Amino acid sequence: xxxxxxxxxxxxxxxxxxxxxxxxxxxxxxxxxxxxxxxxxxxxxxxxxxxxxxxxxxxxxxxxxxxxxxxxxxxxxxxxxxxxxxxxxxxxxxxxxxxxxxxxxxxxxxxxxxx
Amino acid sequence: xxxxxxxxxxxxxxxxxxxxxxxxxxxxxxxxxxxxxxxxxxxxxxxxxxxxxxxxxxxxxxxxxxxxxxxxxxxxxxxxxxxxxxxxxxxxxxxxxxxxxxxxxxxxxxxxxx
Numbered sequence: 686x687x688x689x690x691x692x693x694x695x696x697x698x699x700x701x702x703x704x705x706x707x708x709x710x711x712x713x714x715x716x717x718x719x720x721x722x723x724x725x726x727x728x729x730x731x732x733x734x735x736x737x738x739x740x741x742x743x744x745x746x747x748x749x750x751x752x753x754x755x756x757x758x759x760x761x762x763x764x765x766x767x768x769x770x771x772x773x774x775x776x777x778x779x780x781x782x783x784x785x786x787x788x789x790x791x792x793x794x795x796x797x798x799x800x
Numbered sequence: 801x802x803x804x805x806x807x808x809x810x811x812x813x814x815x816x817x818x819x820x821x822x823x824x825x826x827x828x829x830x831x832x833x834x835x836x837x838x839x840x841x842x843x844x845x846x847x848x849x850x851x852x853x854x855x856x857x858x859x860x861x862x863x864x865x866x867x868x869x870x871x872x873x874x875x876x877x878x879x880x881x882x883x884x885x886x887x888x889x890x891x892x893x894x895x896x897x898x899x900x901x902x903x904x905x906x907x908x909x910x911x912x913x914x
Contacts, residue, residue: 689843718902728890728904741901776843778902786832786851786894789902791843 687711689792691777697798703765706795709758710779716787717760718778719745719752722794728776734760735782767799803827804893806905814913819863819878821908823891826872833874834892834902835865844890850874861885886912 690709698704710717719731732742737754745752749768754760764771774796778789807822825831832851836844848859855867865876876889891905 716900720904727906730901730903733901735900778844780902782900787900787902788834788846788849789844791836791845793843 687790689777689779689790691775691792691795693795694793695796695798697800698767700768700799701766702799703763704767704771704797704799706762706775706777706797708760708762708777708779708792710760710777711790712758714779714781714790716780716782716789717754718776718780718787718789719760719762720776720778722774722776723772731762731775764797767797769799772797772799803831803903804833804891804905806889806891806908808908809906810909810911812911812913813881815883816880819876819881819885819910821876821889821891821910823865823874823876823905824872825874825891825893827893830867830869831893831895833865833867834894835859835863835874835876836890836892836904837861838888838890838907840887847876847889881910881912883912883914886910 692707718733721729731745732752751763774794776794778791780787780789804825834849835847838844848857850867858864863878888907890907894902
């Protein structure tokens with residue numbers, strides 16, 4: 686059963702520390718999304734990639750966040766330095782972009798708490 | 801600019817009653833539209849999608865949605881609510897201005913009363 690795998694599922698870290706979240710997309714999918722979910726803001730699109738190239742990262746705070754796809758089986762989202770306001774659930778989703786749209790399959794999320 | 805709007809952050813219905821969750825999009829060109837469901841502490845799961853084929857789309861768990869271009873709407877319905885339908889529901893849009901990114905509405909929390 687193909688699924689998007691995110692690690693870690695939970696992360697508690699101190700303010701100022703670097704945080705790295707990892708995502709293994711479904712094999713064969715050419716599009717990867719990173720979302721952040723909070724009670725106040727809902728689901729925010731941070732960045733998305735097509736064929737490992739970043740297409741849009743306008744939703745991501747550039748000074749502390751970075752997203753990469755070192756290869757087709759791994760996507761990473763880093764926060765350095767982390768701040769309490771970064772506490773949220775971060776979701777990775779992958780899909781096969783076709784016909785002008787992408788149907789996304791979501792991972793279970795990484796719940797980040799910055800203290 | 802808000803590209804998809806869900807009317808009602810909370811909806812409560814009785815078990816067995818009709819479920820209606822509202823979604824409107826803002827685009828002069830019909831985009832691709834989706835409904836996702838999120839159960840507590842889970843990721844999002846696709847319920848159904850509209851991709852310019854039939855305007856009435858049937859999804860999983862007895863849900864369906866109708867695309868109405870004249871009303872720029874894509875409301876989600878289920879004839880008879882079940883307790884297991886309690887969850888958060890998200891409407892999403894893709895294909896706006898040629899971009900394939902998937903943008904979500906604010907979500908509607910559905911509560912089912914016994």
